[in-house]
Amino acid sequence: MPNPSQTQRSMPRITTILVFVLALFILFDPSLRNGLGQIVSYGLEPIIGFGGQYPVVTLFLAGIIMTGLTIIIRHFMVDYVEQVKSQKIVAAFNKEFRQARIENNTYKMKKLTEQQPKILQKSMEVSTSQLKLLPITMIIVVPIFAWLSVFMININSAHFAVPWSFNADMNAVYVLPSWILLYSLISVPFGQVLARILRYFSFKKRLKQMKADAK
Numbered sequence: 001m002p003n004p005s006q007t008q009r010s011m012p013r014i015t016t017i018l019v020f021v022l023a024l025f026i027l028f029d030p031s032l033r034n035g036l037g038q039i040v041s042y043g044l045e046p047i048i049g050f051g052g053q054y055p056v057v058t059l060f061l062a063g064i065i066m067t068g069l070t071i072i073i074r075h076f077m078v079d080y081v082e083q084v085k086s087q088k089i090v091a092a093f094n095k096e097f098r099q100a101r102i103e104n105n106t107y108k109m110k111k112l113t114e115q116q117p118k119i120l121q122k123s124m125e126v127s128t129s130q131l132k133l134l135p136i137t138m139i140i141v142v143p144i145f146a147w148l149s150v151f152m153i154n155i156n157s158a159h160f161a162v163p164w165s166f167n168a169d170m171n172a173v174y175v176l177p178s179w180i181l182l183y184s185l186i187s188v189p190f191g192q193v194l195a196r197i198l199r200y201f202s203f204k205k206r207l208k209q210m211k212a213d214a215k
Contacts, residue, residue, distance in 0.1 A: 013128075019135040023142045037150030040143045045151070052155035055170060059148070059179060063187030066144045070137045071191055075198045077136075078129055081206045086122045093119045152179045 026032045041049070048061040093112065100108040152170055159167050160182070170179040 013131055016131045016134045019138050023138050026142055026146060033146045034150055036143055037146040037148075040147035041150060044144070044147055049151065052151070055152065055155050055179075056160050056182070058151065059183050060186050062144055062148055063183050064190060066141060067187045067191040068194060069140050071194050071198065073136055073140075074133050075195075075202070077133060080199050080202050083126055083129065086126050090119055090123045090126075148179065148183070152177070 026036055044062070048058050048065075050058060093115070097109070097112050097116075100112060159169055168178060170177070170182065172178045174181065
């Protein structure tokens with residue numbers, strides 16, 4: 001019979017799997033995707049739709065909204081300092097364990113093996129904290145993507161200029177629709193910059209607290 005701690009650790013994983021499966025159903029089922037997209041359009045289209053006249057601007061703003069919300073939520077729900085600390089401890093432990101194995105140092109390997117459950121628990125805590133965020137981010141990502149898919153199909157002119165083409169079609173499919181590739185080109189760099197800025201201020205704040213506590 002599983003103990004309560006094992007049940008608590010497995011709950012985020014089960015929830016994440018269920019939300020992920022539901023998200024796949026919505027995104028790949030046209031009727032569900034279009035239905036959700038139509039509902040979301042009542043909120044987003046008057047704000048960033050621009051009547052379909054500026055689809056690139058709409059993609060840009062949708063990317064900022066989606067990426068900004070998910071990263072800000074992640075920032076306030078994840079302790080990045082503790083996460084980095086746990087990752088460093090796990091990496092150092094793995095390095096020492098590999099070195100002991102190469103040197104055939106059985107005494108050191110035995111001592112490290114005794115500490116392994118604690119190290120694995122730290123690694124599991126990092127993974128669990130990330131899994132807990134996935135359902136929340138899906139609640140933001142899936143509706144916006146559903147709306148964008150409906151929006152892009154219905155606009156009158158779905159063409160844009162890029163360095164390799166002056167008349168690229170947003171609805172053309174190259175593994176993925178062009179509008180998704182363009183969206184990624186816009187949102188990924190913005191997300192990286194925003195995440196780095198927020199982490200910088202988090203680490204700076206923690207350093208100030210540590211200096212204040214040391215006095």
